[in-house]
Amino acid sequence: MAVVLDAFASYVQRMVAEMAREEMCMLLGVSGEINRLGVTLGDLKKFLADADRRNISDRSVQGWVRELKDAMYDAVDILDICHLRLRAMAMDLAACSCNPLLFCLRDPLFAHHIGRRIRAINRRLDDIKTRSAHFSFVNLASYSTKLRPAPNRETTGEPVRSGVVVGEKIKEDTRELVEMLTDKSSSSSSSRSSITVVVAIVGVGGIGKTTLAREVYNHDTIRDKFDKRIWLSVNQDWDKLELLRNAITLAGGDHRGEKSMAVLCPILTAALAGRRLLLVMDDVWSHKAWEDVLETPLSNAAAPGGGGGSRVIVTTRDERVARAMKALQPYHHVDKLGPQDAWTLLKKQVVSNEMDEANIDMLQDVGMEIIEKCDGLPLAIKVMGGLLCQKERSRTDWEEVLNDSARSIVGMPEELNYAVYLSYEDLSPCLKQCFLHYSLLPKNIVFGYDIIVGMWISEGFVHGSSSDELEESGRQYYKELIARNLIEPEKEYIDQYHCNMHDVVRSFAQCVLGDEALAAHAGEIGKIGQLSSEKFRRLCIESRGSESSGELQWSMLQEQRSLRTLIAIGQFKVNPGDSFSPFSSLRILHIQSANVAALVDTLYQLKHLRYLSIRYSDICGLPENIGKMRFLQLISLRGCENVKELPDSIVKLGQLRYLSLTGTSVDEGIPRGFCGLSNLRKLYGFPAHMRGDWCSLEELGPLSQLRDLAIKGLENVSSASFATMARLGSKKHLTYLTLGCSSRLDDDGLVTEKRRASEEEQTRIEVVFDELCPPSCVEILDIGGYLGHRLPRWMMSSTAAVALKFLRFLTMDDLAMCAQLPDGLCQLPCLQLLQVDSAPAIKRVGHDFLRPDRHRHPAAAAFPRLQRLELIGMVEWEEWQWEERADVHAMPVLELLLLSRCKLRLLPPGLAFHARALKKLHVYEVQHLISLESLPSVVELDAFHNPSLERITDLPRLQKLTIVKCPKLRVLHGVPAIQRVGLEDYRMETLPDYVENVSPRHLLLDCSLALLAAIAMGDSGLEFGKLRHIQHVNAHARDGHNPRKWYVLYTRQPSSFDTNIVDGSSIPAGN
Template sequence: MFHLVKRKGKKNCFLGIKLCSQVCSSEIDEDHINTLKDIGLKIIQKCGCLPIAVKVMGGLLRERGGLRGDWQRVLDDSKWPTTKMPDDLNHTVYLSYEYMPSYMKQCFLYYSFLPKSRIFHMDQVVAMWISEGFIHGNSSDLEELGRNYYKELVSRNLIEPDKSYVGIWVCSMHDVVRSFARYITKDEALVAQDGDDDILAKLGSQKFLRLSIETNQSKSGELNWKSLQAHQSVRTLISTIQIKMKPGDSLVTFSGLRTLHIESADMAVLLESLYQLKHLRYLKLVNADMSVLRVNIGKMKLLQFLELGGCIKLLNLPDSIVKFGQLRSLLLPRISMVPRGFSGLTNMRRLSLFPAHMDGDWCSLDELGPLSQLRYLHLVQLENVSAASFASNARLSEKVHFSWLILYCTNKLGDDGLVKENESVSEEEQQLIEKVFDKLYPPPGVEYLEIKWYFGRQLPSWMMSTSIVSLNNLTTIIFSDLACCTQLPNGLCQLLNLQFLQVRRAPCIKHVGTGFLQAVAASFPRLNKLKLYDMVEWEEWEWEEQVQAMRCLEMLELRKCRLRHVPPGLASNASSLKILILRDVKHLNYIESFPSVVELTVDGCPDLERITNIPNLQKLTIENCPKLKVLEHIASLERLVLKDYTMEKLPEYIQDIKPRHLQLFCRLWLLSAIAMGQSGIEWDKFSHVEHVKAYADDGDNQRKWHVLYTRGDNCKLDSNISTRNKKHTND
């Protein structure tokens, strides 16, 4: 693709490929893109060869379509040389902004306003957009419309998914894009950091519609509440710093406020006047000392989104909480009980950390029955449900809009992954919790399922083969802390759209048998990532080569178990497997025959002796595997990372392979031997490697001492190890 780009040098070649990767889709194939290479080269030049600019341009071209005329119009657009912006801002982002529909522009600019020091997930961002009035449509569809806008920003590469989270749940905005957006909003929005020398001057320079004051980690300053009160027209106030407050400080001056996110230890002062924010739609309070909410909070009739998760000392809610008839989303703190009357909140879409308390004077699961608009539900303390009928009355299976279900009991496992001595579970308790979970059957539309701290002997019956086929919209399943489960459910392999499966801490599972995969046409047909963590007693994984499964699996991580060998069926069936991570797999002896794996990490595998026949392996990371002796048939290896502070000499296997790069973390004594170069005993083991970077630490800094070696530069070797260091390396 873009073959002619090579004439422009390696950087332009890379950018050409990057542009193509952004534009290619099922509607625009690669062959067609190649016919546009001449225009593509000119567009890359106009992007200033900046990678983020090329990425944003790719998003714009994908939105515009694949016709030559569409690309030519973008190239010839008169807005490229605009003089409206300072030179240090990117004109490609400006062009992408100009091509946006008006509704997208508001959402994009607002995203740039969010503090970088905090994580805002998709539904929080959408809630703020709704609160500001950016999303128009039928009241029942606002969240869905907002998510579509969010997805469009992702598609345009203006925000980028954080790979630490599932899907696009959390995104970030590149600094180049953020700088442009903040420039566009400079007359109506102020983003400042505590500790800035000119923060008061900025606040006093003009009146803003939106204020965002975020934490500057390098400085710890405070701001007086009084300095904010001049901005009486403010619609959004976000503060992640400690604001100094005194008796008499009030929110009353912010009568037009629609969105308030505030983190402050002195918030109790403001609670007296909170109810006066008549137009407030979104409220998030993060306060460690707040123990009560005033009854008059119920007067905020327009409130739609309420987050109290950061109020860790708030034990109960006032009865007036059930008067929020417009409430669409509620994140509760870790409270024990919720007032009765919850069934009247029929606009509720998202309910988090709802406690399943069964006291007759407080709300129970019964009151969730009428909440037919629920999309997201997170239940906690489910061990308190005294009868399965309460769970049945929640009527989860009838909630047709449902997409996320999170079910928590209370933790019974210790740090070692085993059941705590004082948390033994009776057979009667196990039977009851199994019946309760059986009645929490989700509707067919559910996409995300998480179960944590469950202590039944088997997972819900609706996860077995005869029932789970109705849940084919599931894309993500996470099981955590399954204290008493003895086996994984046998129906998961039939889920046609399951892409991510994680099991973490299941101490009673010793054997994963054929039931997990089953002899169906193709088990786990779309599973992309599989993580099996901290299954401390797991010893055997049964999977014969003839059982077809996991053809789309790209990433597998096994951690903290007793698995003796990786099943032959995995190597022969997982033909798309690219990343394999094995950590603390205690009895594993060998790894072999993974033709598709390009990245392998082995860490804390004390019995591992050999790694062989991984022909496409490009990066290998080895940590604390003292018995490893053999590395064979890994001819494509580009990079080897070796970390072991106990080894006294370099392993012999380094001589048997030819990585271009070797990165080594070792004890100072060994590093000193390497630093001796040709006169040292380790020279023959690493001298054939093109680039070597070796480090030792002093307990605090893992790279305090180094040796850098380049073979192609007349075997140049550089080190900061002094003669004095060498004399004391045996200490």
């Protein structure tokens, strides 16, 4: 059930209503039949909500529903054809200025043909409507009119509940597993002869196996004990080659695109040689993933005597997998949450503030009954919490959820029938369709929300009062799925750009989809066999090109002639005669990492296509007749390096809303008339280029609907007047903007004399950028490769506060000639992230960076919302002026500061005085920095490759300190809260004296083999006494490419000392 009947019927009705209003439709003589179609659908719609519910489990209903959907799909295709013909007739009519009736009489065969097809559809619907009486459907209230209060919490950022861990039990389990993985005796207690020890986490789906494994994986002790950590999501549809390639990449190796196991296994062995590895194999359904793929290369890579060797954590639902992998017994079974922990987890989903928490506590009795139905499963509780977020904080609403009549549905995943089904039923019809469609997307491929929303719009799932609102409506749908815990954001992406769907939720959705959709990869023989025997409307297929499955034949896909969505990823075997033409009903075509150049010329036959994404392919361009595909709304050619120009006919695609040329070679291939694409909302990789007295920037002027815009090649613009024609400042919907020039920097971050911009070039680019002032609504701005001596005037103090008042993220990289940072950024009220990367001409950051207008706004804080400041690659930067002044308030909420590759001599005193929220400080390759002192709020400090650093003092809250190659550091004191210290310098011959003056709980030391040997002597040597007061010490030395072959492991209480250096005899000569 990829479409929900109620929503689908509403979509068709809207098409019918729109068509009925067309005067030309009446002239075709089919208006009566079209009106009749709308009436019949209106009658059916009264009980479609009940039919939707019963369709999930009642086989007798499923056949009737299938017939109804087939009829509606056919109706939509016919209405599309009518729409295309009417549009063409209207254009021709305008051109010839003749009588409309006479014009229509020129093509009576078309009118007859369409009328006959619509009458046939009406007869089918009449029959379906008559037979509906046999099922006694109930006239439920239409979901489309169902209103609910908006969610109480803001969902624009990462949800506070995301990835939440509650309860003492998971902390105890984490400690227990960490001890098991780091206990050397586990090797000898294992029945295995291999050095690699397997630990199994077993439990039903949704119980928290992955959460527990992630807690262990990220534990500080695990980070210290293992040279390398790798996380592999194996899943039910794993593939040998893909699994091995992923392991190689994560191990730091290069698989070079090899497709032979015999070649890849030694590559993995070499990448891991001698390293102590922790491998997590998450969601394993078959022991073959270990036995046939990973076990041998890992065992071959193990370091002899390497402190207990490598470890593997396997999470699985099936104890037989753990047994076959010879995991240590007893296996770790994840228990269900107890009542109190379950209640705490539920509260974290719905509580937004302290006052809210008090109100929720009043509902604890109802909440505990709801929890009881979740059977202690964390995922079920989170999903139920997402449902409660959509309700009022009232006893009535919570009891309504508790007393809902929904119960287990035949064929659903047993452990989550109640919670997921109840949450699903609470979705609006449109959101149900979006949720189900999301479950088809491959788990290991990144799909950004803009692409996902584009798919939903193309399928007709997103409705708005006008076409202007479609993207925003789709974005709100996406946010609501996050708020309901049906999808979960990946933390490494800002603004919830990419999400994942839990396997249990995905299984539920695909069960609801039934036989209307198929998601499979080439190795799933049973599923692939269905391509020749069943009819699908939506298909997601991965051809991974492995030894076991080989490449899929494109001809197999061509048998699916009713498809509306086709997502094809990986290589397919394309033979002469293959084409896109069999997919005549297609709305969505997404092809990625597949060589389909031979098929491109047949694209124009996909008359209904709305979404066209061909990514990382060998295609050389779009066909010239692309202009015939009048319904196209989205085109993405990302990563298609062979594409050099756009066809002239693309300007006829009046419905186009999204175009991405990122990663293509379209540098001069924008056709004149591009400005006619007035519906464009998102445009990426747009090249600025000149052609005589014409500039491509002119074409941007009329595009007033743009939300996202990325321009490259601005160094080609010959005059500021052309930049003015882009009219960026008038684009009142623009929120994302990239302005780019080609880089002039070399690998060292410096400008070579040969590539240095002339004064004329600098002046020209300055005035061009001055005219590219963005509108005040921009929230994300990226400036790259800028060649000017000064940054644009609209970033200066006199105008920035107005011009960029809603800016949240600003990145500037490759500022080859820029001599100073703009003085207006400090006034930006919403700026959260500022990153400057590679600005070799900046030598000084002065007072103006923080207070350019101190006389006009003496009390205003500089950078009032800045949370993250990254200053990278300012290789000549020597001075930062920022004093301790009570009348200058700056960066009050700054949490992270990164300084990298500069010549700064000291941190400004104003940093410690004003940035009281600073928690993380990263200092990398700051050549002349002598001291880090008096930073009262810093909790985590990284000091890497700072050759002049001598002192770290007076950091009272510092808990975690990592020092890498700071050879002059002699003083470390005033760090009473220190918990962990990491020291790395393989040339270190003696322990620095400051080790005796600090008392961390953990010390991780990577040093020379000579120093390690001295430590290994224990009390009989001179070095061990410096660290014997520390509770845990992990010390290592390298041997060739193995950074941690030699080791000393020491625990003070209970006393433990272990090393693989014996009396110095193990030390090779010369060390």
